[in-house]
Amino acid sequence: MNPTNYLVLSIILFSIGAAGVLIRRNALVAFMSVELMLNAANLAFVTFARMHGNLDGQIVAFFVMVVAAAEVVVGLAIIVTIFRTRRSASVDDASLLKL
Amino acid sequence: MGEAALFWVMAPVAVLGALGLVFSRKAVHGALCLAVTMISLALFYIAQEAPFLGVVQIVVYTGAIMMLFLFVIMLVGVDSSDSRVETIRGQRVAATLAVAGVVLLLAGVTIRATLPEEPVGLNQATPDGNVSAIADAIFGTYVWAFEIVAALLITAAVGAMTLTHRERIVAKATQKELSIKRFSEGRPGDAAGLPVPGVYARHNAVDTPALLPDGTPSEDSVNRVLIARGAARSTDEFRHHPTPADVEAAATETSFSVEGEDVAAGESDNRAGEIGTDDDASGGERA
Numbered sequence: 001m002n003p004t005n006y007l008v009l010s011i012i013l014f015s016i017g018a019a020g021v022l023i024r025r026n027a028l029v030a031f032m033s034v035e036l037m038l039n040a041a042n043l044a045f046v047t048f049a050r051m052h053g054n055l056d057g058q059i060v061a062f063f064v065m066v067v068a069a070a071e072v073v074v075g076l077a078i079i080v081t082i083f084r085t086r087r088s089a090s091v092d093d094a095s096l097l098k099l
Numbered sequence: 100m101g102e103a104a105l106f107w108v109m110a111p112v113a114v115l116g117a118l119g120l121v122f123s124r125k126a127v128h129g130a131l132c133l134a135v136t137m138i139s140l141a142l143f144y145i146a147q148e149a150p151f152l153g154v155v156q157i158v159v160y161t162g163a164i165m166m167l168f169l170f171v172i173m174l175v176g177v178d179s180s181d182s183r184v185e186t187i188r189g190q191r192v193a194a195t196l197a198v199a200g201v202v203l204l205l206a207g208v209t210i211r212a213t214l215p216e217e218p219v220g221l222n223q224a225t226p227d228g229n230v231s232a233i234a235d236a237i238f239g240t241y242v243w244a245f246e247i248v249a250a251l252l253i254t255a256a257v258g259a260m261t262l263t264h265r266e267r268i269v270a271k272a273t274q275k276e277l278s279i280k281r282f283s284e285g286r287p288g289d290a291a292g293l294p295v296p297g298v299y300a301r302h303n304a305v306d307t308p309a310l311l312p313d314g315t316p317s318e319d320s321v322n323r324v325l326i327a328r329g330a331a332r333s334t335d336e337f338r339h340h341p342t343p344a345d346v347e348a349a350a351t352e353t354s355f356s357v358e359g360e361d362v363a364a365g366e367s368d369n370r371a372g373e374i375g376t377d378d379d380a381s382g383g384e385r386a
Contacts, residue, residue: 001103003218011205020121022194028126053219070255076171077262089175
């Protein structure tokens with residue numbers, strides 16, 4: 001099977017994730033959409049690694065996963081803190097720095 | 100052949116999961132849809148000669164990250180659904196245009212690039228198998244990146260603890276102080292604490308109000324959060340409406356005890372008035 005199919009799937013997933021970040025206003029859903037974009041990029045990395053017979057793509061995908069895990073931990077902590085003070089998980093309500 | 104079948108079955112599932120994330124009203128449904136997408140991605144990794152990454156994807160993403168998301172959704176409120184009102188005018192149109200631009204850009208790059216028709220495969224790059232080759236790369240070429248990532252993970256853990264830590268400003272009220280407060284507020288009936296949900300009722304679930312000794316359901320016994328969410332059962336459901344048979348039975352047994360009628364109201368069957376066996380009966384129902 002032509003590995004380009006995987007790249008097309010990766011593009012589709014990445015675009016859906018980008019749409020989720022732009023459209024949804026629930027901070028949790030927007031955050032999950034970011035995760036989806038990272039996963040789509042990982043799929044592209046793994047596909048390229050196989051396509052070119054080079055393992056480095058898989059290593060990069062591995063590091064992306066680790067960094068995503070760290071990012072999720074801090075991001076969710078921030079969401080919980082904001083929810084505690086503002087009683088809302090909407091990204092529109094966190095506008096304290098706005099003039 | 101097998102890979103093509105896997106791809107054409109799982110790729111639509113992955114895309115549907117992703118669409119479900121974006122279009123689901125509730126965050127929980129979105130999280131479950133995303134979990135489906137991540138599992139199908141793990142299958143793609145395994146099919147593409149990356150078994151280690153496939154397993155890590157399942158363990159780290161669906162196992163750890165999605166569970167973390169679900170926990171936070173439970174903390175923030177399961178039914179915290181978005182309102183559909185657009186706060187920025189034209190945002191959705193602009194977002195759609197931007198996404199279309201991204202699709203065009205990426206698709207253009209993929210189409211124009213000269214990619215090999217058949218993948219080279221990793222047999223030559225990983226002679227000892229996938230896992231040992233990855234171990235060689237991580238602890239050899241990429242050992243510095245590995246160390247830095249370890250520091251990053253520790254920093255993230257400490258940061259999360261710092262962010263979510265809440266300093267206790269006033270000392271926690273002790274049992275004694277709470278009891279004194281109840282008396283001073285004129286609620287001696289609650290002196291021993293509020294009744295526990297489900298006690299003597301037909302269920303012992305937390306959404307079931309306790310039945311007081313006189314058989315009336317106690318609204319105080321159910322958590323206020325459950326009542327506010329509308330998740331608690333109504334007290335009317337558990338209020339005992341004595342049938343004529345009950346009244347008759349109570350009337351005949353008043354000779355044993357004056358309180359017979361009260362206890363009868365608490366029991367749904369006709370075991371009314373047996374003061375001595377009352378504890379056994381309710382214990383059996385709770386079990």
